[in-house]
Amino acid sequence: MDRQTILRYIASEADRPMKMKELARALRIDDGSYGRFRRTVKDLIDSGELVYLKRNRIGVAEKLNVAVGIMSITRSGAGFLIREGITPDIIISQTGVGTAFDGDKVMVRLGGKIGDRDAGVVIRVLERATRNIVGVFRKGKALAHVVPDNPRIHRDLYIHPDNSLDARDGEKVVAQLLAWDDPYLNPEGKIVERLGFPGQPGVDMLTVMRAFNLPDEFPRQVLDEAEQAAARLAETDLSERIDLTRECIYTIDPADAKDHDDAVSVEKIPGGYRLGVHIADVSHFVIEGTSLDSEAYRRGNSVYLPGMVVPMLPHVLSSDICSLKPNRKRLAHSASIEFDSKGKMLRWTLFDAVIKSRAKLTYEEVQDYFKSGIRSEGIDKTSENLDIARELAQLLSARRFAEGSLDFDLPEAKIIMNEKGEVIELGHRVRLESHRLVEEFMLAANRAVALELFRAARPALYRVHDKPDMEKLEAFSLMMSRLGHKFPVSPNMKPIQFARFLEGIKDAPEADFINELMLRSMQKAVYQRENIGHFGLAFSHYAHFTSPIRRYPDLVIHRLLKKHRSGEFTAAYAKRIVPHIDHAGQHCSETERNAEAAERQAIRVKQVQYMANHLGEEYDGVISGVTTYGFFVRLGNLGAEGLVRLSAIDDDYYLYDEKNYRVIGRRQKRTFRLGDAIRVGILKVDQTRAEIDLYIPAPPKPAKQKPAIAEKGKKLSRRELRENKRKTKRR
Structure with a gap:
């Protein structure tokens, strides 16, 4: 019995969720084929196309208000469910992420809205993107833990002493996820490789290789x-x-x-x-x-x-x-x-x-x-x-x-x-x-x-x-209008229309930035x-x-x-x-x-290493992204990108204006908008997470000046005084 036949029957002919044996009888599966049938159904459950319900009943995901896709978690801890060929993405709140990691294949129960977007809650992790997590080993009195390098992983991994591989405090390690079933507890792991200490030659690139599962030696x-x-x-x-x-x-x-x-x-x-x-x-x-x-x-x-x-x-x-x-x-x-x-x-x-x-x-x-x-x-x-x-x-x-x-x-x-x-x-x-x-x-x-x-x-x-997705094109068009450029969109647009637009803005100061935004919309x-x-x-x-x-x-x-x-x-x-x-x-x-x-x-790792030696220095840049907690700035010819946190701007309270891709001061209405040129300084760097924090330099204060004093005149002679009196009388 093939997968499509099983799915088609449950979706169109079954009037309710069914147990495994009940489904087998309905499809007339004989005893000799039952084992293979059972494995096929379990594969469909693992892939998320079928869902296990209470009392071991099986139903089709799309009929049960659930969706399957890849979890994308942001730095804030919230996320999106990305479904192949389906837009828009489903929003998952920070509390709805459950035990999912960024990149995991998950099942989400749909329900409610966040803003004007459909929202959901993760109910099951179907497949881990990876079980190996790279981070820094921290030794505690009783238990140790690993702080993940990836800022999209918001939970530390607890490490039992028996699973530490004798790692030392501050060492870069690879930890294997053992179990995580309860979102109210931190996941458990064990150290499977010690990479060395930050700053040692080669450790930075070895860390990247392990984080992305890149092979090193050939068999x-x-x-x-x-x-x-x-x-x-x-x-x-x-x-x-x-x-x-x-x-x-x-x-x-x-x-x-x-x-x-x-x-x-x-x-x-x-x-x-x-x-x-x-x-x-x-x-x-x-x-x-x-x-x-x-x-x-x-x-x-x-x-x-x-x-x-x-x-x-x-x-x-x-x-x-x-x-x-x-x-x-x-x-x-x-x-x-x-x-x-x-x-x-x-x-x-x-x-x-x-x-x-x-x-x-x-x-x-x-x-x-x-x-x-x-x-x-x-x-x-x-x-x-x-x-x-x-x-x-x-x-x-x-x-x-x-x-x-x-x-x-x-x-x-x-x-x-x-x-x-x-x-x-x-x-x-x-x-x-x-x-x-x-x-x-x-x-x-x-x-x-x-x-x-x-x-x-x-x-x-x-x-x-x-060809580009219409929803993304409309968002790009709106963004361009906010930046003062016209990019009308319509179904079945041709490449030449995009080429002419890029030719028209090639001399604009923000041309590189617009090129990048268009590429992202593709x-x-x-x-x-x-x-x-x-x-x-x-x-x-x-x-x-x-x-x-x-x-x-x-x-x-x-x-x-x-x-x-x-x-x-x-x-x-x-x-x-x-x-x-x-x-x-x-x-x-x-x-x-x-x-x-x-x-x-x-x-990014190498850029951050370089910027660590330039703390306090100022650079020109362009605002390349705006979020609820700050805005990112691309640093001119350096190519590095850093974050100006709203909490670090102390001249006002700033509000995030999502529709206009900007943040704006509540009292003074000072605005920082996507694409704006800006002067920033290097506040601090986090080499573990490859992050740069920026600050906005205070405008130079005008030099203090002494009160203006009339220039002291020279003493006039008696003859000069008499001459001045005569001139005054003539007037």
């Missing part, structure tokens, strides 16, 4: 398989590949890059251009079904933290055999794409190749050549090709933006550290023309690959970006088999192909392309691969979100 079997895979390069029959070793092919990457997974070449042809995008042929070395492949799938992607990388593949592959190093023969999966003289894509071919990169160029190196004609050794080898590449990239960029592709161009945080891992400077990465050149070529290749698989009616793993790009296009890029077809060293979805695409070209994409293969594509899409979307969150947190 021994995976390393052994990677070594064996690397040895296959020497055994590969290169005669079956197109030889491009004499072509002018080169890589352009950051100066500190170790994994070079893409190289390019460009040439002029009659009536247009031919672009070559050559991608490391990872699928030749990472074979489906091996332990190496399973580990790459589990990781989903590489994660880039300040000063370190958590790689998807072992070093021998990612930084050596697969990496497109200069002057070395390397296996590539190549796309040769032809464009007309206006940058319109005409045709493409995809093939296995062997290449030899002529130069390892950096973005800065190429930019210096574009801007000032400065020629390095690598530029000397590639300059003629680079000039043509620049022409083509400019054509592709202009065409893409004319068709509505969005370019948020948000500042990216830059952390500069010394050899000890200490932060010595904060700033933003400058986006160069050389960055845009590589981006355009990668976008073109990704688009061609997606079109190839789609036109051949092959199942594929697309990179999709759905849907999240994900991986899935169903192609719905990419709204942000204004592409009807798009997939990820160009980074298989660091993204598993790209590896999936490489394998699908090889099956497609070889004629092995049979009906049987398609049937087998479809579930794998679906699972990979969901899994890799989740690992990507987790990686992005870990990268943001790691940057």
Whole structure:
């Protein structure tokens, strides 16, 4: 008996909740099938689609005024129930959160309203987001406890002495949740790992890795398989590949890059251009079904933290055999794409190749050549090709933006550290023309690959970006009107409408801030088999192909392309691969979100470390968020964000005006609004929770001045006095 049949019966035919055996009889389940039926029903209960009621009766969640979703808890302790594909979210008050942690899958009983929004109470935790919690160990006289680093976890974990792992007071630890059934008591846990003390080298990034469940070491079997895979390069029959070793092919990457997974070449042809995008042929070395492949799938992607990388593949592959190093023969999966003289894509071919990169160029190196004609050794080898590449990239960029592709161009945080891992400077990465050149070529290749698989009616793993949700768009439009900008919204808006708006405000002082707000109002790009296009890029077809060293979805695409070209994409293969594509899409979307969150947190940790050495200093910033308890300020070029608490502003009582995204003084009507420029100082930092508290400097007092005194005049002579009298009489 399948899940849908059971759900359909209870939802439409059962006139009341039923016990397990009663339900089995109604569905005519025989004794031999009862065990499997019972397990299916329990799975439905665990997933929240069915609900256990009093006296062991079972009902459908949607008919019983309950909802299932993911719990999102705010710093204040209240939260929201987020349901997939359903808006708005359900508000959960601080007292209604129960024993749920942020990220848990929960069941909520609906009832009442908070403001004009539906509210509910958590009645059951269906699945913990994680049982491991990172925090600071504090030793008490009888019991110890762990103070979680995550400000969204509002309960300390009590630790029995037998479960302390001999941790010392103040040490960073990983605690495993043992039990928490009573919201009136604190949860219990046990220490499973001691990370070291704050300030010790590497402890900060190790803490982030544990908080986001990032793996560190590869299993021994995976390393052994990677070594064996690397040895296959020497055994590969290169005669079956197109030889491009004499072509002018080169890589352009950051100066500190170790994994070079893409190289390019460009040439002029009659009536247009031919672009070559050559991608490391990872699928030749990472074979489906091996332990190496399973580990790459589990990781989903590489994660880039300040000063370190958590790689998807072992070093021998990612930084050596697969990496497109200069002057070395390397296996590539190549796309040769032809464009007309206006940058319109005409045709493409995809093939296995062997290449030899002529130069390892950096973005800065190429930019210096574009801007000032400065020629390095690598530029000397590639300059003629680079000039043509620049022409083509400019054509592709202009065409893409004319068709509505969005370019948020948000500042990216830059952390500069010394050899000890200490932060010595904060700033933003400058986006160069050389960055845009590589981006355009990668976008073109990704688009061609997606079109190839789609036109051949092959199942594929697309990179999709759905159109924005109307409710979020209306909120963004209202926000813009409060900031003095018009952004009318309507159903079925096109990307070009967003692009024109961004073009219109690009010179506004708050342009970066508005770009970020618009990005927040957009849907999240994900991986899935169903192609719905990419709204942000204004592409009807798009997939990820160009980074298989660091993204598993790209590896999936490489394998699908090889099956497609070889004629092995049979009906049987398609049937087998479809579930794998679906699972990979969901899994890799989740690992990507987790990686992005870990990268943001790691940057925040380093920013807070830097600001700890600058207490009392003042900076210019922009108000980036307003809440009931204060407002957040993004600190100019530093990129760090801190909080001005309303309780710290002592010149008035401030009220939160949610509709106008501001706080306003009760007496003096002083206002702090979203997007306002503001001067703030660093009040204090909490390095454990990576938080910065800010203050508003008092305006300078006018210098005290002495009362004005008439200047003492000089003594006049008798003759001068007589002369003055005569002048007075004449008047």
